[in-house]
Amino acid sequence: MAAADAAVVGISTDGSDALCDFAQSLALPYDLASDRSGEVRRLYDVRRRFGLGTSRFTYVVDDAGVIRSVYHNEFVMKSHARSALEALETLRNGRV
Secondary structure, eight states, X not given: OGGGTOOOEEEESXXXXXXXXXXXXXXXXXXXXXXXXXXXXXXXXXXXXXXXXXXXXXXXXXXXXXXXXXXXXXXXXXXXXXXXXXXHHHHHTTOO
């Protein structure tokens, strides 16, 4: 992601202490943000069916704040990074 001049931020409804412990345990190379109030979850409508938690989505947002790519996969976490990199490559090549 750094080579694509992109920033990565993970957002979770977990509290900041839990996120800090999680990030340290995995030595995550990106920041995590707590959405305890669920405001971000509501704004991006990423609730699971029947209100059972939050779905896993990846958004690529450009410098102007426009969402350029949305990816959803509950099971293959590595596919999120691949999808984001593909979207960044598309943006870099001038395609939208």
